[in-house]
Amino acid sequence: MTQTIQITAIAHVASGRSAAIDDDWGEVHAKIVLTDDFTPDALAGLQDFSHIEVIFHFDKVLPEKIETGARHPRNNKNWPLVGIFAQRGKNRPNRIGSTICRLVSVSGKTIEVSGLDAIDRTPILDIKPVMQEFLPREKTSQPNWATELMKGYWQK
Amino acid sequence: MTQTIQITAIAHVASGRSAAIDDDWGEVHAKIVLTDDFTPDALAGLQDFSHIEVIFHFDKVLPEKIETGARHPRNNKNWPLVGIFAQRGKNRPNRIGSTICRLVSVSGKTIEVSGLDAIDRTPILDIKPVMQEFLPREKTSQPNWATELMKGYWQK
Numbered sequence: 364m365t366q367t368i369q370i371t372a373i374a375h376v377a378s379g380r381s382a383a384i385d386d387d388w389g390e391v392h393a394k395i396v397l398t399d400d401f402t403p404d405a406l407a408g409l410q411d412f413s414h415i416e417v418i419f420h421f422d423k424v425l426p427e428k429i430e431t432g433a434r435h436p437r438n439n440k441n442w443p444l445v446g447i448f449a450q451r452g453k454n455r456p457n458r459i460g461s462t463i464c465r466l467v468s469v470s471g472k473t474i475e476v477s478g479l480d481a482i483d484r485t486p487i488l489d490i491k492p493v494m495q496e497f498l499p500r501e502k503t504s505q506p507n508w509a510t511e512l513m514k515g516y517w518q519k
Numbered sequence: 520m521t522q523t524i525q526i527t528a529i530a531h532v533a534s535g536r537s538a539a540i541d542d543d544w545g546e547v548h549a550k551i552v553l554t555d556d557f558t559p560d561a562l563a564g565l566q567d568f569s570h571i572e573v574i575f576h577f578d579k580v581l582p583e584k585i586e587t588g589a590r591h592p593r594n595n596k597n598w599p600l601v602g603i604f605a606q607r608g609k610n611r612p613n614r615i616g617s618t619i620c621r622l623v624s625v626s627g628k629t630i631e632v633s634g635l636d637a638i639d640r641t642p643i644l645d646i647k648p649v650m651q652e653f654l655p656r657e658k659t660s661q662p663n664w665a666t667e668l669m670k671g672y673w674q675k
Binding site: 366367368369370371372373389400401402404405406407408409411412413414416418420422431432433443444445446447448449450451455456457459461462463465478486488489490491492493494495496497498499500501502503504505506509510513516517 | 525528561587601602621646648658666673
């Protein structure tokens with residue numbers, strides 16, 4: 364059964380970074396601005412959280428580039444062939460990104476953040492506060508390729 | 520500018536819990552089964568991660584119940600009036616849920632997880648591996664109401 368779901372952007376990114384670069388996202392400052400469908404009260408109280416989770420749409424990924432099976436992460440043959448749902452790359456079904464970033468300030472309908480790995484004008488689908496209880500409650504583990512891939516992601 | 524984005528379920532939840540209950544989700548075991556659009560290779564290598572992030576659709580929430588401004592979390596007047604994007608409740612624009620849960624096993628097109636707070640038949644929009652580098656790199660902070668609200672969420 365194929366179920367189609369309609370989603371609407373609730374905000375957009377305003378950032379100095381307008382190209383999808385693989386690494387060095389940590390120091391990027393960006394703004395998230397709610398669309399005309401909202402008033403500032405949709406963000407009331409958000410400033411009491413240190414971090415937010417931003418769910419966004421990789422709208423620049425062409426549909427024909429979407430991977431539905433397995434591939435080498437970043438097409439790097441040194442890393443194993445892994446399924447698209449075992450990696451976080453952007454060329455994925457539904458083209459959804461999800462990142463936890465630091466909240467810098469909230470003013471009216473604008474949120475300032477740092478460490479959001481989404482380029483200028485990216486449509487945002489949801490914003491959630493990070494609650495400690497929603498983070499892993501046990502130690503996490505991951506394969507070596509993921510640790511290697513992430514080495515320069517936030518800071519080169 | 521209103522941008523509509525088409526999304527398709529990539530999997531569904533199979534769980535013994537079929538009602539949206541507020542608390543006690545920690546011990547719930549559930550299965551995630553990929554749709555006919557995928558083959559098992561979409562999950563290759565996923566078993567090397569201890570946790571996955573599941574992005575899903577609260578499809579049982581009626582559109583007229585969606586909050587776009589501020590409300591008391593769980594309609595509890597003891598907690599402050601906060602914006603819908605400063606809480607994680609299900610009656611939110613785009614009705615998107617996002618939860619990190621423990622991966623128990625992967626077999627064919629089925630993932631077994633524990634601690635997924637989505638009911639039976641919930642459409643799943645994306646599955647991502649949890650990489651430690653995508654978790655907050657600083658200590659998080661949150662308001663007291665959030666800590667109180669989460670007290671019985673995973674375990675009563």
